[in-house]
Amino acid sequence: MESVDLVFLGDSITQAWETKGKAVWDAMYRPRNALNLGFNGDRTEQVLWRLEQGAVDNIHPKLLVLSIGTNNTGHRQDPAEETALGIQQILSLLQKKCPSTKILLLAIFPRSAKPTQRMRVINDHINSIIQSYGDNETVFYLDINHHFLTEKGALTSDIMEDFLHPNENQYAVWAEAMEPHIKTLMQE
Numbered sequence: 093m094e095s096v097d098l099v100f101l102g103d104s105i106t107q108a109w110e111t112k113g114k115a116v117w118d119a120m121y122r123p124r125n126a127l128n129l130g131f132n133g134d135r136t137e138q139v140l141w142r143l144e145q146g147a148v149d150n151i152h153p154k155l156l157v158l159s160i161g162t163n164n165t166g167h168r169q170d171p172a173e174e175t176a177l178g179i180q181q182i183l184s185l186l187q188k189k190c191p192s193t194k195i196l197l198l199a200i201f202p203r204s205a206k207p208t209q210r211m212r213v214i215n216d217h218i219n220s221i222i223q224s225y226g227d228n229e230t231v232f233y234l235d236i237n238h239h240f241l242t243e244k245g246a247l248t249s250d251i252m253e254d255f256l257h258p259n260e261n262q263y264a265v266w267a268e269a270m271e272p273h274i275k276t277l278m279q280e
């Protein structure tokens with residue numbers, strides 16, 4: 093790839109653009125010179141390590157979409173404040189390594205069937221912290237979680253079979269929800 097204009101950075105949910113979301117990726121993101129840096133199982137500390145090891149060195153994307161943190165919740169049930177701090181450190185490092193890149197920071201997607209379940213509560217708490225990281229100049233916070241939930245806040249298996257990873261048809265929902273923001277931020 094000669095140039096990279098759009099980067100997706102995250103965990104297995106992001107990595108699955110290569111499998112579950114491939115048709116959407118090929119139609120919407122491949123023409124935008126997109127690079128997928130999603131890795132199965134990644135937590136905030138692994139993303140930081142990848143960035144420190146040069147994952148975005150020598151590229152100058154117009155936009156980077158960041159979606160990370162649910163594995164901090166799922167693997168160890170880290171306190172929300174610690175995961176939010178990890179996300180803040182990722183943003184800081186990205187701004188140093190890619191100073192002209194805009195960052196679309198996504199709210200951590202909902203997990204667990206019910207809004208009162210522990211891991212959903214932790215992710216919601218993280219989101220309540222990280223929403224303040226958006227300055228609407230270089231970092232833009234976007235919460236599309238309502239697209240995945242019922243009116244009562246339930247997450248159903250027809251959206252995320254394992255109550256964590258979006259089903260194949262949800263990658264189109266995700267893309268459609270982000271599209272106005274991606275167009276604006278990439279100045280298309």
